[in-house]
Amino acid sequence: MATPAAPASGPGPTPQADPRRWLILAVVCTAYLMVGLDLTVMNLALPSAQDHLGFSDAQRPWIVTAYALPFGSLLLFCGRLSDVVGRKETFLAGVAGFVLASAAGGAANSFAMLVAARAFQGAFAAMLAPAVLALVATVFTDPGEKSKAFGIFSAVASSGAALGLIIGGALTSALDWRWCMYVNVLIGGLALIGGQIWMRRQPKPGARMDVPGVLLASAGMFCLVYGLTNAAEHSWGTFSAWGLLVLGAALLIAFTLWQTRAASPLLPPRLVLDRDRGAAYLTVLIVGLGLFGVMLFLVYFMQNNLGYSAITSGVAMLPMIVFTTVAAGIGAVRLLPKYGPKPLIATGMTLNAAGLAWLALIDADATYAADLLGPLLCIGFGMGLVYSAAARTGTSGVAPHEAGIASACINTGQQLGGAVGTALLNTIAATTSANWLEDHTKGRPTAEQAGLAAIEGYTTVFWWCAAIFLLGALLAAFLLRPGPLPAPEAPAGAPEPARQDEQPQT
Numbered sequence: 001m002a003t004p005a006a007p008a009s010g011p012g013p014t015p016q017a018d019p020r021r022w023l024i025l026a027v028v029c030t031a032y033l034m035v036g037l038d039l040t041v042m043n044l045a046l047p048s049a050q051d052h053l054g055f056s057d058a059q060r061p062w063i064v065t066a067y068a069l070p071f072g073s074l075l076l077f078c079g080r081l082s083d084v085v086g087r088k089e090t091f092l093a094g095v096a097g098f099v100l101a102s103a104a105g106g107a108a109n110s111f112a113m114l115v116a117a118r119a120f121q122g123a124f125a126a127m128l129a130p131a132v133l134a135l136v137a138t139v140f141t142d143p144g145e146k147s148k149a150f151g152i153f154s155a156v157a158s159s160g161a162a163l164g165l166i167i168g169g170a171l172t173s174a175l176d177w178r179w180c181m182y183v184n185v186l187i188g189g190l191a192l193i194g195g196q197i198w199m200r201r202q203p204k205p206g207a208r209m210d211v212p213g214v215l216l217a218s219a220g221m222f223c224l225v226y227g228l229t230n231a232a233e234h235s236w237g238t239f240s241a242w243g244l245l246v247l248g249a250a251l252l253i254a255f256t257l258w259q260t261r262a263a264s265p266l267l268p269p270r271l272v273l274d275r276d277r278g279a280a281y282l283t284v285l286i287v288g289l290g291l292f293g294v295m296l297f298l299v300y301f302m303q304n305n306l307g308y309s310a311i312t313s314g315v316a317m318l319p320m321i322v323f324t325t326v327a328a329g330i331g332a333v334r335l336l337p338k339y340g341p342k343p344l345i346a347t348g349m350t351l352n353a354a355g356l357a358w359l360a361l362i363d364a365d366a367t368y369a370a371d372l373l374g375p376l377l378c379i380g381f382g383m384g385l386v387y388s389a390a391a392r393t394g395t396s397g398v399a400p401h402e403a404g405i406a407s408a409c410i411n412t413g414q415q416l417g418g419a420v421g422t423a424l425l426n427t428i429a430a431t432t433s434a435n436w437l438e439d440h441t442k443g444r445p446t447a448e449q450a451g452l453a454a455i456e457g458y459t460t461v462f463w464w465c466a467a468i469f470l471l472g473a474l475l476a477a478f479l480l481r482p483g484p485l486p487a488p489e490a491p492a493g494a495p496e497p498a499r500q501d502e503q504p505q506t
Contacts, residue, residue: 020198021139025149027194028132029156031095034102034184034191035125035132036160038067039418040295041168042118045177052177055111065229066115071122072415073222077214079130079408080266083401084209087135088199090404094128095195099188106181117181126411133407135199137395143337150392151332155325158387161295162317162324169310213266216255223248224416231423241423271398271406276341276486279479280394281413283345286472287386288417290352290465292425294320294359294379297458298372301362305451316368320380327384332392341389342480348389349473351382353466360462364455382469396485428464429457 018024042049046060082090098121105117136153140146171179227244236242259265272278302313331344355378362371394410395403433453441449 018139018200020200021145021149023194023198024139025136025152027191027198028091028135029153030187030194031091031128031191032132032153033156033160033163034098034187035129036157037164037167037187038121038125038184040161040164041171041180041183042067042177043165043168043296045168045172045180048172048177049114053108053111053114059111061229061233062115063118065226066118067122067125068229068415068419069122069222069225070119071126072225072412072419073218074123074126075130075408075412075415076217076221076266076405078127079134079405079411080209080214081127082131082134082404082407086201087131087138087404088195088201090127091131091135091199092192092195094124094126094131095188095192097124098128099185099192102181102184102188106178106185108178108181121184129411130404130408133391133395133410134403137398137403137407138400147332147337147392150336151329151388154328154332154387154391155384157391158324158328158383159321161291162321165295165299165317166311166314169312169314173309173311208264210262210264210266213255213258213262216251216258217266220248220251220255221412221416223251225419228419228423231427236423236427267405267409268402271402272409274397275479275481276393276396277398277406277409279345279476280341280390281409282475282479283349283386283390283413283472284394284410285413285417285420286349286468286475287352287383287390288414289421289424290356290417290468290472291383292418292421292465294356294465296422297425297429297461298359301366301455301458302368302372305364305455306366306368316372317376319373320376320383323377323380324384324387327381328388329384331385331388335385336389336392337484340480340482340484341393342476342482344385344389345476345480346473348382348385349469349476351378351385353469353473355379355382356462356466356469360459360466362455362459362462364452393480393485425461425464429461432460433457 042063046063049063050060078090078094101117101120101124105114105121108114108117133153136149137146140149167183168180171177171183223244227241227248230238230244231241234241255266259267259269272281299313299317302308302316303310308316327348331348335344355375358375358378359372366372391410395406398406433456436453436456437445437449440452445453
């Protein structure tokens with residue numbers, strides 16, 4: 001952690017650092033890159049895949065939905081699974097399954113086969129993602145090294161989706177849509193070999209599986225994600241949207257009540273009720289919700305209004321990725337140990353809000369250099385600060401047998417935020433564009449009018465996203481404690497450590 005280690009008179013010596021920890025970090029970051037890539041890598045390849053496999057426009061959203069449903073539904077279960085059976089075992093199984101599913105998706109000769117492959121990708125991503133973050137949290141024991149490790153991981157995690165747009169556009173343009181699947185075989189194969197060679201089997205932390213909790217949480221998350229997906233594709237008024245949302249909310253309420261009574265709860269309430277960790281989970285949910293406005297509607301604007309190709313619009317996102325990487329490193333290594341997560345998350349959210357408000361000023365005459373580059377740099381730096389603090393804070397003060405479920409909460413927040421963002425912002429954009437056309441046209445709109453209506457929808461979405469991030473900044477300032485994160489948790493049975501305001505001795 002980013003605070004002093006316990007003194008020598010504490011309950012025991014600091015665990016010996018794994019000599020291969022930096023190699024392990026390289027392996028897990030390589031594997032996690034696949035998870036981020038596959039959130040977006042198929043988006044630009046869908047028209048090509050549709051031409052080859054002959055599925056309809058109505059079926060096309062299922063290529064994305066099939067990945068999101070098992071991913072969002074199984075994260076909490078798989079997070080606890082890594083605590084029960086071991087991090088190395090869960091990691092290797094997740095990578096191997098993801099590679100096989102990707103190979104099957106690349107070789108798909110029908111719509112059903114591609115959807116099934118995407119569903120298995122999502123399921124194994126849910127197994128892989130919490131294990132990766134739990135490994136980063138437990139392999140590194142030195143506070144300074146742990147800060148650097150989280151900085152590197154945060155850079156990978158926060159840039160994966162944007163890289164997916166670049167890689168998806170490049171592979172589809174230069175080779176074939178199938179390579180958007182096959183690329184995971186190469187990436188995952190390297191991670192699988194490295195994990196098998198360098199990872200040690202960690203002692204099993206002794207966690208137990210809460211079967212009723214797993215069933216309630218998984219079913220509730222499935223209903224929420226599926227209901228939000230239906231709301232984005234159809235309407236909030238359809239039963240498949242609001243009915244599933246109500247059922248999902250009821251199941252998650254039942255899950256919450258069960259966690260207060262279960263002997264070995266899937267998600268111990270104290271993990272979420274801690275001010276710092278709870279704020280970190282809320283932060284990633286807000287980021288997932290608001291970032292959708294940048295990742296999707298800005299790409300729409302570049303392609304449909306500025307005439308950019310798939311690869312050009314992807315490359316246009318590179319400055320944001322670079323600034324995210326730089327800010328994540330500075331935040332995790334330099335700022336978080338000294339100031340704690342509160343100023344980083346609040347400042348990062350404010351920068352995101354400012355960048356999106358800046359983007360909301362675009363019009364039909366906008367250019368990349370004058371109107372898009374500045375906001376992208378602002379948002380990129382803000383995202384780096386937020387991710388570097390939220391990932392570290394969400395696993396802080398957690399005992400080894402709960403590192404997996406704490407990591408799963410971070411991924412669940414991001415996934416649920418993305419699902420809410422998809423449904424909410426799509427609805428806002430479509431409604432705004434339709435209202436603009438109704439007010440400004442008579443009869444069939446011209447191409448210019450359709451473009452102006454779309455821009456009106458995009459700018460409204462950007463204003464909404466700016467408001468969402470501003471709310472996130474206020475919540476961070478209110479919920480997070482001031483000062484550095486607390487010292488590492490003492491062994492089981494020991495009292496929880498107090499917060500430390502002293503800085504590490506160098």
